Amino acid sequence: MKKMFAIAAAAAIVAGPVIAQEYPSKTIEVITHAGNGGGTDVTTRMMMIRARRELGTDMVVVNKGGGGGASAMDYYLTQEPDGHSILTFTIGHSATVALGKTDMTLDDVRPIARGTDDPQILMTRCGVYDSAEAFVAAQKDEPLTYGTTHLGGIDDVSAFMFARRGELATPRIVPFEGGGELATQLVAEAVDVAVLNLAEAGSQIEAGDICPIVVLAPERMSGLPDVSTAQELGIDANFSTVRGFVVHRDTPDDVAAKIEEALLNAMRHTVYQGFLTSVGLDASSVAGSDVWGNQLTSMQSDMDAALRELGFIE
Numbered sequence: 001m002k003k004m005f006a007i008a009a010a011a012a013i014v015a016g017p018v019i020a021q022e023y024p025s026k027t028i029e030v031i032t033h034a035g036n037g038g039g040t041d042v043t044t045r046m047m048m049i050r051a052r053r054e055l056g057t058d059m060v061v062v063n064k065g066g067g068g069g070a071s072a073m074d075y076y077l078t079q080e081p082d083g084h085s086i087l088t089f090t091i092g093h094s095a096t097v098a099l100g101k102t103d104m105t106l107d108d109v110r111p112i113a114r115g116t117d118d119p120q121i122l123m124t125r126c127g128v129y130d131s132a133e134a135f136v137a138a139q140k141d142e143p144l145t146y147g148t149t150h151l152g153g154i155d156d157v158s159a160f161m162f163a164r165r166g167e168l169a170t171p172r173i174v175p176f177e178g179g180g181e182l183a184t185q186l187v188a189e190a191v192d193v194a195v196l197n198l199a200e201a202g203s204q205i206e207a208g209d210i211c212p213i214v215v216l217a218p219e220r221m222s223g224l225p226d227v228s229t230a231q232e233l234g235i236d237a238n239f240s241t242v243r244g245f246v247v248h249r250d251t252p253d254d255v256a257a258k259i260e261e262a263l264l265n266a267m268r269h270t271v272y273q274g275f276l277t278s279v280g281l282d283a284s285s286v287a288g289s290d291v292w293g294n295q296l297t298s299m300q301s302d303m304d305a306a307l308r309e310l311g312f313i314e
Helices: 002-020 039-055 067-076 091-098 132-137 154-165 179-187 198-206 253-267 270-278 289-309
Strands: 028-032 059-063 085-090 109-119 121-125 145-149 172-176 193-196 210-215 240-248
Touching (some): 028 039, 028 067, 039 085, 039 240, 039 253, 085 091, 091 240, 109 289, 145 179, 154 193, 179 210, 198 210
Antiparallel strands (some): 085 240
16 A cells, blocks of 8 residues: 555656646746837737737737847847747847847747748838839939938848849948838938838828838738839849747747647737738738748848848958
8 A cells, every 4th residue: 555655656746747837837928129119019919919818828028129139039048948938030130140249040949930021112202203113223323322220130231232133323321210210201301212111101101201112022012012022123132021939949849839839820810910911911921930940041041141242241
């Protein structure tokens, strides 16, 4: 009898931690680099609306701003690989990794799901150019002033590579703190062109002050069916503000799979789909770990090459 009790007690000791560690067992932190109200912050919070229901636990945003995402990435490396912390990863993070400003590399994380694939758009004041072709022709000999957000990131890379691959005059770059300020300064004629996403200039576009003129994507956007792509103009410049989610590379496979299923279900729900529609995107933005993982790899490679070609990396 004593032996049976001993076996039962031992079994309880072994089983106890397993039951206690069933995932998720506590609040999940979603770590971002973006301030409140920015595109990355909004994307993250919209995903969380349904994901917390799918996972059956609360989720909170933890903001670690600074260094173009370096602070968020370095902080994330200190977290346990148990699935209770998720990192929002963007094209900006790829630039920061390429520039060596963070200890993180792509080998440190595993892809979970993509939330947005938001093409960069070149915008001008309405009425300045009759067509995308006229816009391109205007830069053959004389440079235009491009407004971007910050330097050494997706915006100025987009501007430089569009000009370089289109054999245009090298643009003059003027950085601003955010998309909202940039849109305002474009209307105020402080710059000739702004590199923006659709959501960042929505009100000015509706008012007829700003006009999207070239989308840096292989195909036209559903929200801008009349706007030409760089590809259509014969310019191989495809750049997107991509936002998705990753976890530690050492996260258990079953936990990673559960997170992926939950996030995909959440982002395929009408709530998140409505958000995508509101910013001019569609259901194709949402993708699983296979598609997202391939894009992460190619995105990092493209960013490395572009920053090296532009002299940001020796």
